[in-house]
Amino acid sequence: MAGNSQRRNRRSSNKKGAQVGSGGQRRRGLEGKGPTPPAEMRKGHAKQRAAQARARRATGRPAPRRGGPKGTAELVVGRNPVFEALRDGVPATTLYVQQYIDSDDRVRDALKLAADRGGIHLLEAPRAELDRMTNGLNHQGLVLQVPPYDYAHPEDLTAAAHDAGEDPLVVALDGVTDPRNLGAVVRSVAAFGGHGVVVPERRAAGMTAGAWKTSAGTAARTPVARATNLTRALQGYQKAGLMVVGLAADGEAELTDLDLLDGPVAIVIGSEGKGLSRLVSEACDVRVRIPMPGEAESLNAGVAAGVALYEASRRRTGRR
Structure with missing residues (x-):
């Protein structure tokens, strides 16, 4: 019955027992740790990365990529796709060739x-093994293994621009899922002096073999960064002094009237159908539209990036 303190395992008090002490840890945590080291010596600071980049340039060492975990390897399947990937310089580690294959020109x-090209292993495999690797696709006796792309970190793009003594010019893609569009944007960034492309980690195109092919080789020298959260990456760019400009059909200004493009800027491009997502749109400093006197209502991401980057390049060239 209620209040019966004789019941077994019944707690008769809510008071806790004695607590273990901190052993002085809190007191030691309040002690000073000396003067703050200069920015160049602080791990993860932008000035430290810039100093490390200068040292790498002086010694000729390549810059490391600080992106998240790599994805899985990709397989290019079929005689024509494999030949075109090798011809267009798509990175590859292994070419699997079916045993007793009927050889043709391809x-x-x-x-x-x-x-x-060198560096590509040639392995002969029975047809059953190639069928297993490709889940039964029509591989025609040739399978090319493409390694996972080594993504940069979004902050690496601005650090490289500052190291070169230039104002950062970065393109960020929001909801672009076609790898060919990503490859076209990479190509435009390389053509107009940009410093890289940022893509979200999820629900977005990555640097597949198709993106490599569309970039026409420029992906080898134009970094692509992957952001866990695109909105936070854009906010980080704003804190670093970049203006974030979003392209939108209902933008409040026209691209050709925007003077911000001749300074440090990140241009954000959404998908052709949905445009910019709400959170990304709200993170932009300004949203601009591309004037289109014709009948087209929108441009795909690759074309829109080319137009915006050309305008930015024109203004920057005229500023010098």
């Missing part, structure tokens, strides 16, 4: 390209 050309 097979011979693919083998020659792989041998000439």
